[in-house]
Amino acid sequence: AQSVTQLDSHVSVSEGTPVLLRCNYSSSYSPSLFWYVQHPNKGLQLLLKYTSAATLVKGINGFEAEFKKSETSFHLTKPSAHMSDAAEYFCVVSNGVAAGNKLTFGGGTRVLVKP
């Protein structure tokens, strides 16, 4: 079984300040982990993914995430928020082929960026 918990349903930051979105996962296998972003009325866009290579993963638009197996965490960060970062972010776990590549989504974190 696999599950994902996003610890904050809403995060509010000022433009230019750091962003931290917290994610903890549970998995019976060595998981693949992803962060997706969803802008209003738009599809899900992949920000980055972890697939058992380097534990620090760099993604698009300046985002990065660190896989910490001992803490079962995969937190997403960005050093300086931009207004265009306002969106909903989903942490996602997959147990890969063993589970048919089924993705399990967290509940989402809505990010508000204040000018």
Place this chain on the structure above:
Amino acid sequence: GAGVSQSPRYKVAKRGQDVALRCDPISGHVSLFWYQQALGQGPEFLTYFQNEAQLDKSGLPSDRFFAERPEGSVSTLKIQRTQQEDSAVYLCASSLNRGSGNTIYFGEGSWLTVV
């Protein structure tokens, strides 16, 4: 095509009406997924195809939901006798193959409202 295409983008159905939602995956993608996203929640897995074979339909909420992919490319999600609780965004996704960590690309979704 360049991305996963879904139609219709928006559908209003009267309760009890049957609906069909279409998904055109990225050309050549073997794996195809359907997810349901209720308002304010993360997407939840419905079903998974590898080519024309439906390998997992454990997420389909009732026998009113039916999905097919007869030729291994285009897929249709059919909902019979729609109910208000079926109102959601239905997301289709595809990936090149079923290898672990493969990037899964999402369409923009079909927004279903049952009145």
